Amino acid sequence: MTVGADPAVAAHDLPDQAGYGGRAVRGLTYLGRLFDLGPGFAAAARDAVAVLFGGWAQRISRGIDEPEAARGRAPFEFSLVLGDRVPGVRIFFRPLSPEGPTTANASWEQGWRTLRALEDSGVASLTRARGVRDLFAPRSDQAAFGMCVAATVRASGVAGPKVYFDTLASGADANRRVIGAAMERLGHGAAWRWLQRHDPEGMARPMPAFFALDLHDSPQARIKFYTTVDERSGDALQDRVGRLSPAARRGAADLLEALSTDGSASLAAPGTRPTLCWNMTEGDRPADAALYLPFRSHTPSGREALDRLRPFVRPEHLHRLTRLVTDAAQGRERAHRDEEPVNPFHWAAAKLNRSALGPLSLYVSAELVDRASGAGT
Numbered sequence: 001m002t003v004g005a006d007p008a009v010a011a012h013d014l015p016d017q018a019g020y021g022g023r024a025v026r027g028l029t030y031l032g033r034l035f036d037l038g039p040g041f042a043a044a045a046r047d048a049v050a051v052l053f054g055g056w057a058q059r060i061s062r063g064i065d066e067p068e069a070a071r072g073r074a075p076f077e078f079s080l081v082l083g084d085r086v087p088g089v090r091i092f093f094r095p096l097s098p099e100g101p102t103t104a105n106a107s108w109e110q111g112w113r114t115l116r117a118l119e120d121s122g123v124a125s126l127t128r129a130r131g132v133r134d135l136f137a138p139r140s141d142q143a144a145f146g147m148c149v150a151a152t153v154r155a156s157g158v159a160g161p162k163v164y165f166d167t168l169a170s171g172a173d174a175n176r177r178v179i180g181a182a183m184e185r186l187g188h189g190a191a192w193r194w195l196q197r198h199d200p201e202g203m204a205r206p207m208p209a210f211f212a213l214d215l216h217d218s219p220q221a222r223i224k225f226y227t228t229v230d231e232r233s234g235d236a237l238q239d240r241v242g243r244l245s246p247a248a249r250r251g252a253a254d255l256l257e258a259l260s261t262d263g264s265a266s267l268a269a270p271g272t273r274p275t276l277c278w279n280m281t282e283g284d285r286p287a288d289a290a291l292y293l294p295f296r297s298h299t300p301s302g303r304e305a306l307d308r309l310r311p312f313v314r315p316e317h318l319h320r321l322t323r324l325v326t327d328a329a330q331g332r333e334r335a336h337r338d339e340e341p342v343n344p345f346h347w348a349a350a351k352l353n354r355s356a357l358g359p360l361s362l363y364v365s366a367e368l369v370d371r372a373s374g375a376g377t
Contacts, residue, residue: 021057083359234264
């Protein structure tokens with residue numbers, strides 16, 4: 001079992017249980033097999049879930065104070081990072097309490113247990129996370145989630161962990177103050193002031209409420225936070241991100257045209273809004289910006305989604321994404337199998353401040369991977 005895992009959760013037990021841990025292992029194993037990530041990947045997935053989920057892997061419901069519509073969903077999702085020859089398979093999750101309701105405080109406490117296990121395993125440094133811990137500890141009834149964690153799973157083990165802190169920890173009225181204080185402590189005060197001057201729209205309402213840290217101490221370690229795209233035209237969005245660079249302006253335009261059936265006109269449609277994420281590393285301004293599009297909303301058809309991805313992903317990756325779309329469609333109830341396959345990727349994202357679009361990251365729910373893995377076995 002992976003060093004740092006909860007001894008009450010044996011990795012070899014996870015695939016057979018009905019709980020979230022078993023579902024996560026089965027989903028990761030399917031994705032590892034789909035992308036041919038090596039014979040050791042299945043065992044690595046079991047070990048990774050044992051250390052990441054810790055004492056709540058056996059849970060079968062979230063037990064959280066969220067709207068009824070959210071309670072049936074798993075507290076994790078998967079993403080595929082498709083820039084390299086070997087794709088990255090990531091899992092993003094909200095830690096649950098081992099038993100009982102998962103309040104923001106309970107998620108916060110369990111999340112720190114996970115972070116310390118990652119530190120003990122030698123794959124994370126918590127220096128920066130501890131430096132802002134007091135700012136993000138839940139203290140308001142408006143706190144949204146407490147903490148989320150993400151990591152890449154490889155045949156060699158867990159890599160690239162990130163922590164996502166809740167900027168509503170002190171309430172909605174304080175989230176800008178909390179973000180600004182964290183940026184100052186982490187040495188990015190100049191970039192924060194640049195954003196206040198150049199992105200007043202985003203700073204007026206920095207939602208969703210994520211403030212993310214890469215859990216390593218190199219100069220490339222990123223600080224990220226997210227803002228909603230309220231702009232209803234491509235020109236308005238391009239003007240906003242173009243304050244970072246002409247490349248970012250082009251990247252936003254290219255991503256909208258590439259992945260949306262209606263191009264930039266999709267911004268005028270109702271429904272889920274895109275998200276803009278500012279990335280800070282070094283310097284007096286953001287190093288990059290990433291645009292997250294609600295890909296399924298903008299391109300509902302699975303077949304059209306694959307066509308739109310074709311110019312931006314390697315042929316071998318496209319072949320495997322096609323299999324995922326097919327498996328997800330075949331995993332539906334028999335009465336619906338003749339319907340048009342849906343686009344399983346609810347989000348697609350790319351960094352903008354570069355000469356060419358990409359690499360892409362695609363996000364898929366645990367439920368759709370469940371469906372695909374059932375058809376693909």
